[in-house]
Amino acid sequence: MFKIALLPGDGIGVEVAASAVQVIKTVAEHFHTEVEFKECLIGGCSYDAHGTPLTDETIQTCYDSDAVFLGAVGGYKWESLPHNLKPEAALLKLRKSLGLYTNIRPAKIYKPLVDSSSLKKEVLDGVDFVVFRELTGGIYFGEPRGFDTERGFNTMVYSKEEVVRIARMAFKVARERKNKVISVDKANVLEVSQFWRNVVHEVHKDFPDVELNDMYVDNCAMQIVRNPKQFDVILTSNLFGDILSDIAGMITGSLGMLPSASLGSKYALYEPVHGSAPDIAGQNKANPLASISSVAMMFTYSFEMKKAGDLIEEAINKTLDDGYRTVDIMSEGCKLVSTDKMTERVIENFKEIYHKQGLGVFTL
Numbered sequence: 001m002f003k004i005a006l007l008p009g010d011g012i013g014v015e016v017a018a019s020a021v022q023v024i025k026t027v028a029e030h031f032h033t034e035v036e037f038k039e040c041l042i043g044g045c046s047y048d049a050h051g052t053p054l055t056d057e058t059i060q061t062c063y064d065s066d067a068v069f070l071g072a073v074g075g076y077k078w079e080s081l082p083h084n085l086k087p088e089a090a091l092l093k094l095r096k097s098l099g100l101y102t103n104i105r106p107a108k109i110y111k112p113l114v115d116s117s118s119l120k121k122e123v124l125d126g127v128d129f130v131v132f133r134e135l136t137g138g139i140y141f142g143e144p145r146g147f148d149t150e151r152g153f154n155t156m157v158y159s160k161e162e163v164v165r166i167a168r169m170a171f172k173v174a175r176e177r178k179n180k181v182i183s184v185d186k187a188n189v190l191e192v193s194q195f196w197r198n199v200v201h202e203v204h205k206d207f208p209d210v211e212l213n214d215m216y217v218d219n220c221a222m223q224i225v226r227n228p229k230q231f232d233v234i235l236t237s238n239l240f241g242d243i244l245s246d247i248a249g250m251i252t253g254s255l256g257m258l259p260s261a262s263l264g265s266k267y268a269l270y271e272p273v274h275g276s277a278p279d280i281a282g283q284n285k286a287n288p289l290a291s292i293s294s295v296a297m298m299f300t301y302s303f304e305m306k307k308a309g310d311l312i313e314e315a316i317n318k319t320l321d322d323g324y325r326t327v328d329i330m331s332e333g334c335k336l337v338s339t340d341k342m343t344e345r346v347i348e349n350f351k352e353i354y355h356k357q358g359l360g361v362f363t364l
């Protein structure tokens with residue numbers, strides 16, 4: 001039995017979280033496992049109900065769960081609130097409270113969408129890699145920091161423990177993939193990067209079967225656009241990962257397609273990369289695929305059910321291959337569908353692929 005804290009949030013977060021729940025229930029049923037949801041408020045809706053975007057009760061529910069699913073937060077209504085009461089403040093506080101030190105964003109090409117990328121088809125075919133970004137350290141949190149009228153400064157600092165734990169996670173995941181890690185830094189200029197590199201190589205001694213290479217961040221940005229197929233797992237710090245994961249995400253197409261996972265030692269949170277999209281909220285137009293793909297990551301990383309995660313991805317691919325599109329990824333000759341219809345198609349395809357592969361027979 002897996003306990004899931006469900007935090008739909010605001011705007012289309014509510015709609016895509018509903019899609020996620022349907023998919024989770026279907027997958028759990030087919031893989032003969034049980035799931036229990038506990039739903040909580042987060043973001044603007046929590047502010048309206050409790051005067052704060054994140055209550056202690058919501059945090060406690062996350063502590064009591066095996067995984068957290070988050071839709072999205074924010075909206076016009078709460079834009080003028082003070083910084084600490086804004087819906088988005090809940091995200092930073094929640095990630096910190098759960099100790100989520102690794103953010104994982106995949107760059108995966110869905111073949112049917114290959115033409116909507118800004119890169120050429122032949123460069124993209126077969127691209128499938130993940131970016132491991134350190135999330136709770138580095139220059140975004142380092143002290144001292146500040147500015148006055150004459151100068152501004154931040155501090156990029158990493159402790160050994162911070163590097164070791166994310167490196168171990170990256171090497172472990174690489175073993176389940178193509179067994180290749182590229183650690184990205186700026187060791188030719190920054191001492192903190194030289195330290196990062198030394199520690200990653202020390203950790204590598206425990207994973208000698210995994211191929212490890214180093215790459216400078218400027219070269220990596222270029223290589224992701226030039227030849228993205230060469231990558232399997234990119235391991236990098238907070239600042240570099242922030243930029244590289246956006247490049248990696250966008251070469252594969254639309255915001256409505258991008259999932260993410262944030263993992264710590266004890267807790268894990270899964271969420272689509274997009275926001276609450278107030279411009280289309282409540283209209284049954286949102287693309288639920290980023291959310292559904294985040295569910296695939298939940299099965300893979302938190303429940304250690306990689307087969308289930310892979311089947312969800314296959315179902316998404318088949319749905320796109322059948323020509324179904326929400327408005328954000330619509331192209332000529334395709335069938336425009338609602339959030340609900342897209343979700344229904346993925347679920348039907350999941351069931352079909354599951355039975356075709358004879359999985360029902362194996363698991364009975």
Ligand code: NAD
Pocket residue numbers: 012071072073074075076088091255256257271272273274275276277278279280285286287288290326328
């Ligand atoms: P956004 O991601 O919400 O929307 C950007 C554009 O992409 C919009 O035109 C929207 O309609 C479209 N879009 C996004 N997701 C889509 C989907 N699944 N299907 C179809 N179209 C989709 O970003 P924004 O407009 O800059 O921000 C809106 C609100 O969301 C703000 O309050 C912002 O702070 C918040 N936000 C929250 C998160 C989060 O909860 N993790 C992330 C980013 C932004």
